[in-house]
Amino acid sequence: MELKQAIEKRQSIRKFKGSEIPEHHLREIIEAAGKAPSGENLQNWHFVVIQNKETKAQVREIIREKNEEIALLVEQVNIERAQRFRKVCKNFTLFAMDAPVLILVFSGTYTPSGYIEYQLIHRPTQDLDELFYRRNPGMQSLGAALQTLALKAVELGYGTCWLTSGNYAGDEIQKWAKEQNIFYKEGYFMASMMALGIPEDGAKSPGRKPLEEIYTYIV
Template structure:
């Protein structure tokens, strides 16, 4: 098969769920965020917004507010996470990017998914680990969570479609080998 630097970057990228405390440098963060803005968007509306948080206490408070929303859930697994003092939805990554969009277009979430993938690949190319974080997408309308994320800069009219944890992977945790499932591609000529 053909290969090049972009294809090798795609194949090398893995979700990182254990991070060192080393912060992502601002220049690298800006590069990653710029990559997000170059993602395709429906009708080129670009109604998305990217809120990057590198403040440890703000990240900890966000996690607590998400756990507060989980505590109100009927889902037993979420209630367990709410009670777990060690639970951290963003795996203690030093940077978290909240990806939100106007929910008025049916493709808003797809636009955000494209932007998130661009961030993953840009981060990988810079030697920075990443992971998709879903919890804020399901809790963003909880009053305590909404108040906090609005104060952080997420537009009040936006729904959160995902978050990106960014940081340097803990070298003590080995990366899993990617196993591509068989029979996932069909070519019709």
């Protein structure tokens, strides 16, 4: 498949056919993700690829529980917001646990260039945070890997949905993965998830900003 075709064809898939995905395809997809560029070539990523139904159900339960814990507290100050929070969880996070494959995406901590220097010269916390959180290269590297993963999946006939809306349960998922001896690496944290499978027909993608809005060309 031409790159142009894969870029055009990729869209977020939230309904999948039940079929299993052969492991050699999963390896190909993750291998492609691993070819993405990364700041300092740190390759600060690890992908836990789950095809086992019971294991996916465990992740689902961790997220559902955490969502409910937060929603109950939010309910005390804003009922509408709590309902919305539950709905977002159901429609934009938990659906992914029904995909044939769920990928937990872990990221290593990335200390941006200039950060230690800022500490040495006692720059204010706000400046440190600006470098660390807003412009963090580790997250940018992960983005490159995940987009590569999504495009490779399209090439092989699959669809994906990138998920961050369950990240509030990231610490709990990480703890569970460690306890289950699934994955643990010092300094790594769960940064997002990807649902993967053969797409059901009929997925609609939202539109895009016109080129003029996202492009500035200086002659």
